[in-house]
Amino acid sequence: MSKLPAVSRRLLLGGALATTGALATGVGSAPDAAAAVTAAPVPRRRPGQKSMVDVPYAVHRTVRVGVIGLGNRGAGMTTGWSVVPGCTVTAVCDIRADRAKRVADGLAAAGKPRPAEYGGSDDAYTRMLRRDDVDLVYIATPWEFHYAQGKAALLAGKHVVVELPIATELDELWDLVDTSERTRRHLMLSENCSYGRNELAMLKMAHEGLFGDITNGHGGYLHDLRELLFSDTYYTDAWRRRWHTRSTASFYAMHGLAPIAAAMDINRGDRMTTLRATATEPKGLADYRERFVPRNHPSWKETYVNGDLVTCLIETAKGRVIRAEHDVSSPRPYSRINSLAGSRGIFEDYAGVLSSGGGRVYVEPDHSGHSWRSFDSYRKEFDHWLWKKIGDDAANNGGHGGMDYVLQWRTVQLMRAGLVPDIDVYDSAAWCAPVPLSVMSLAAKGRPVEIPDFTRGAWVNLRMGLDSRATEMPPVV
Amino acid sequence: MRPAGLIRSLGAVVAAGALALLPATASAATPSVTPSPSAATATTVSISPVDLDGPAVSTVKVTVTNAGPERMRSLKVSFGGPVGWAVQPSVLQVDGSLAKGASAEAAFRIQVPERRAGFTVRTFTATATYRGGDGAGSATGTRTQHSGTPLANLAAAYNNVGVTDESDTKPGNYDGEGNSFSAQKLAAAGLRPGGTVDALGAELRWPDVPSGTEDNVSAAGQAIALNGRGSRLVFLGSGVTSGASGTATVYYADGTSGSGSFGFPNWSFDPADAHGATLVASSDGRNRPHGYGNAGIAYRVFAHSIPLDPAKQVAFVVLPGNGNIHLFDLAVAP
Numbered sequence: 001m002s003k004l005p006a007v008s009r010r011l012l013l014g015g016a017l018a019t020t021g022a023l024a025t026g027v028g029s030a031p032d033a034a035a036a037v038t039a040a041p042v043p044r045r046r047p048g049q050k051s052m053v054d055v056p057y058a059v060h061r062t063v064r065v066g067v068i069g070l071g072n073r074g075a076g077m078t079t080g081w082s083v084v085p086g087c088t089v090t091a092v093c094d095i096r097a098d099r100a101k102r103v104a105d106g107l108a109a110a111g112k113p114r115p116a117e118y119g120g121s122d123d124a125y126t127r128m129l130r131r132d133d134v135d136l137v138y139i140a141t142p143w144e145f146h147y148a149q150g151k152a153a154l155l156a157g158k159h160v161v162v163e164l165p166i167a168t169e170l171d172e173l174w175d176l177v178d179t180s181e182r183t184r185r186h187l188m189l190s191e192n193c194s195y196g197r198n199e200l201a202m203l204k205m206a207h208e209g210l211f212g213d214i215t216n217g218h219g220g221y222l223h224d225l226r227e228l229l230f231s232d233t234y235y236t237d238a239w240r241r242r243w244h245t246r247s248t249a250s251f252y253a254m255h256g257l258a259p260i261a262a263a264m265d266i267n268r269g270d271r272m273t274t275l276r277a278t279a280t281e282p283k284g285l286a287d288y289r290e291r292f293v294p295r296n297h298p299s300w301k302e303t304y305v306n307g308d309l310v311t312c313l314i315e316t317a318k319g320r321v322i323r324a325e326h327d328v329s330s331p332r333p334y335s336r337i338n339s340l341a342g343s344r345g346i347f348e349d350y351a352g353v354l355s356s357g358g359g360r361v362y363v364e365p366d367h368s369g370h371s372w373r374s375f376d377s378y379r380k381e382f383d384h385w386l387w388k389k390i391g392d393d394a395a396n397n398g399g400h401g402g403m404d405y406v407l408q409w410r411t412v413q414l415m416r417a418g419l420v421p422d423i424d425v426y427d428s429a430a431w432c433a434p435v436p437l438s439v440m441s442l443a444a445k446g447r448p449v450e451i452p453d454f455t456r457g458a459w460v461n462l463r464m465g466l467d468s469r470a471t472e473m474p475p476v477v
Numbered sequence: 478m479r480p481a482g483l484i485r486s487l488g489a490v491v492a493a494g495a496l497a498l499l500p501a502t503a504s505a506a507t508p509s510v511t512p513s514p515s516a517a518t519a520t521t522v523s524i525s526p527v528d529l530d531g532p533a534v535s536t537v538k539v540t541v542t543n544a545g546p547e548r549m550r551s552l553k554v555s556f557g558g559p560v561g562w563a564v565q566p567s568v569l570q571v572d573g574s575l576a577k578g579a580s581a582e583a584a585f586r587i588q589v590p591e592r593r594a595g596f597t598v599r600t601f602t603a604t605a606t607y608r609g610g611d612g613a614g615s616a617t618g619t620r621t622q623h624s625g626t627p628l629a630n631l632a633a634a635y636n637n638v639g640v641t642d643e644s645d646t647k648p649g650n651y652d653g654e655g656n657s658f659s660a661q662k663l664a665a666a667g668l669r670p671g672g673t674v675d676a677l678g679a680e681l682r683w684p685d686v687p688s689g690t691e692d693n694v695s696a697a698g699q700a701i702a703l704n705g706r707g708s709r710l711v712f713l714g715s716g717v718t719s720g721a722s723g724t725a726t727v728y729y730a731d732g733t734s735g736s737g738s739f740g741f742p743n744w745s746f747d748p749a750d751a752h753g754a755t756l757v758a759s760s761d762g763r764n765r766p767h768g769y770g771n772a773g774i775a776y777r778v779f780a781h782s783i784p785l786d787p788a789k790q791v792a793f794v795v796l797p798g799n800g801n802i803h804l805f806d807l808a809v810a811p
Contacts, residue, residue, distance in 0.1 A: 204532075204590065204591060206561065207531075207532065207561070207562075207588060207590040207591075208561065208590040208591075208593065209559050209560045209561025209562055209590070210561070211561060212560050212561055213560060213561055214561065265563055265588070269563045269565060269588070342561065343560070344560065344561075364798070364799075364800065365696060365697040365698060365723075365797070365798035365799050365800045366697045366800060367800055368653060368695070368717065368718055368799075368800035368801050369652060369653020369654065369717065369718060369800075370653070370718075371653055371654075381593075381594070460565065460566075461565060461586075462534045462563055462564075462565045462586050462587075462588050463534060464532065464533070464534065467532045467590075467591075468532065469532055469533065
């Protein structure tokens with residue numbers, strides 16, 4: 001999509017909402033440094049509006065997918081959807097019509113039914129949403145479009161999978177929650193890392209109690225994207241780099257935050273209550289540009305305001321602490337951190353060569369002597385049934401080490417079997433809330449900001465999630 | 478006083494239907510596997526069987542029966558499972574009061590993980606606090622459920638190399654730092670592969686395995702099958718780092734169990750009687766990763782024991798969950 005909408009003032013550096021919120025609590029007196037900034041009141045449900053917690057999908061014999069956004073991510077995932085048993089891609093859409101045609105050609109060449117093509121305008125997706133042969137809409141457009149397209153898909157009666165983040169502002173997150181509840185359709189974040197093999201094994205170990213009582217976890221998205229951000233082709237119209245010129249947010253920490261939240265049963269017995277953010281100076285992109293980008297490149301007109309390392313410290317109702325980091329503008333090897341600790345042990349991912357999967361572990365009473373142990377045997381014992389069942393298929397069909405395919409296979413299975421989603425709109429909203437809340441906290445000089453309870457009280461109830469029971473994919477007739 | 482009728486959670490809003498509203502009834506309790514100590518007039522707390530077919534969220538019922546002479550008031554019931562298993566809620570309050578002989582039932586939900594392969598022991602605990610009743614103020618009930626089959630013997634649980642030959646010390650890692658006993662020096666102290674060791678009235682056996690192979694167990698809650706009847710269960714081993722102590726649980730053939738705590742001194746630096754242990758053998762020096770060393774310093778093996786019910790046949794023992802305890806053998810002493 002080439003046309004960028006006007007950016008909300010609330011996401012500008014030192015955003016208006018953040019300033020308003022911070023001052024509102026301190027009018028007439030010196031601000032209380034310890035007091036949390038209230039983000040916004042919890043909106044009431046409309047009469048008749050009900051929770052989507054534990055609401056199963058209606059049974060779909062075949063899941064028919066419509067895709068919006070066919071750039072690098074969308075095109076790759078479209079292939080993934082097309083190879084899941086019982087799933088077919090019936091429509092594809094991109095503002096650039098040639099992309100829709102190219103993806104449709106590719107599916108047809110692979111022996112799949114040719115999907116209908118939509119494109120040529122920024123509202124082409126609305127025509128696609130009118131189709132009655134689309135059950136699930138997958139959205140992989142630039143961030144600024146996710147909310148509007150996700151909401152429109154819900155209102156059109158579709159279930160929705162949205163790439164990160166589902167929305168960038170609090171009122172948008174609430175609106176997606178409400179729209180999901182009113183339309184009785186599910187919307188989920190396409191949080192593929194929650195289906196990572198190490199992440200799921202870590203989750204199952206947490207539930208077994210190997211870490212004891214969980215006290216803290218760390219995750220993040222630490223990915224040197226500088227080369228891609230300055231590429232003239234990778235992110236269409238440099239949409240992702242532009243975000244670094246206009247927002248201080250922790251844009252994309254969900255890949256690290258969500259698996260930790262799952263292991264802490266966030267929205268399933270615990271909830272995130274406050275967030276406080278810090279940010280380092282934005283040095284990385286400007287330094288890279290100075291060294292590697294020609295002076296006639298359009299980026300030289302830009303000023304970067306997004307801190308290189310944005311760190312969110314999140315507290316939960318049960319007194320746990322999560323550290324969620326975001327850094328895509330510094331030179332460094334890739335990491336999502338993915339560490340979980342409790343009263344009896346700790347797991348750390350991305351820890352080098354101690355194990356084939358990259359993780360290391362130390363849990364009592366299995367271990368003593370203050371030395372890390374390989375994660376291999378634990379990953380084998382606590383391997384999630386999804387990886388045991390479709391791990392080979394995932395390796396052959398999906399990107400990101402197979403996580404994409406596992407997410408897609410599982411989503412289709414849930415819809416075809418009529419099961420409750422592993423990830424629902426409440427999880428998705430909670431995991432994306434740090435995007436606007438980090439802006440608010442930074443504007444308030446790092447003061448804690450209240451994290452809304454998108455479940456409206458249902459978080460206290462234990463319920464199933466990503467640590468699911470093994471079930472079969474319904475046979476394809 | 479109002480009769481007991483309303484059970485509510487403390488400290489959190491709970492969705493309707495999550496908790497059972499159960500009237501007081503006479504003695505509807507489900508017996509626990511290991512009931513709390515009881516006399517005819519003592520309050521009893523029992524826990525219903527827990528469905529361990531996870532991953533799942535299971536419902537557990539706790540029944541509190543007032544066997545005391547007075548009405549029971551201000552009753553609160555707490556429930557917990559193995560560490561790390563989430564419970565909802567953690568405490569329930571029973572409004573009103575319980576007449577003598579009446580019971581109240583509280584429902585809790587617990588997150589049950591996927592069943593682990595091998596042998597597992599799961600212990601659940603419920604505690605009632607109250608006024609009146611038997612006057613004790615509190616009572617506790619436990620339920621222990623186990624699944625799987627214990628390991629055939631201690632050798633099947635070997636997970637550590639504690640003895641190496643002085644000509645090849647690299648395989649050793651008794652202490653987590655690559656050090657191990659010297660086979661030559663142990664032999665000089667009387668400990669040879671397959672040899673008998675008499676300690677604390679038991680006849681134990683030194684591991685009959687070649688040097689440089691797994692020969693001892695770093696305790697981690699393993700369940701070990703064991704036959705015999707006697708007065709004490711004797712452990713042969715020593716500790717590494719510090720704090721090498723813990724509780725072993727003995728399960729008898731009749732389904733009952735008992736437990737006892739024991740500990741070992743560090744293999745080198747603690748006093749020889751630390752934790753009440755008895756010195757069995759002392760070897761000179763140790764094998765380091767690159768050869769024999771630390772001559773002149775004693776590296777030691779100890780014995781310790783826990784009591785058994787001599788009237789009962791032992792079926793298996795669950796070792797302490799403390800990896801600093803290293804065991805070379807265990808045996809029943811008459």
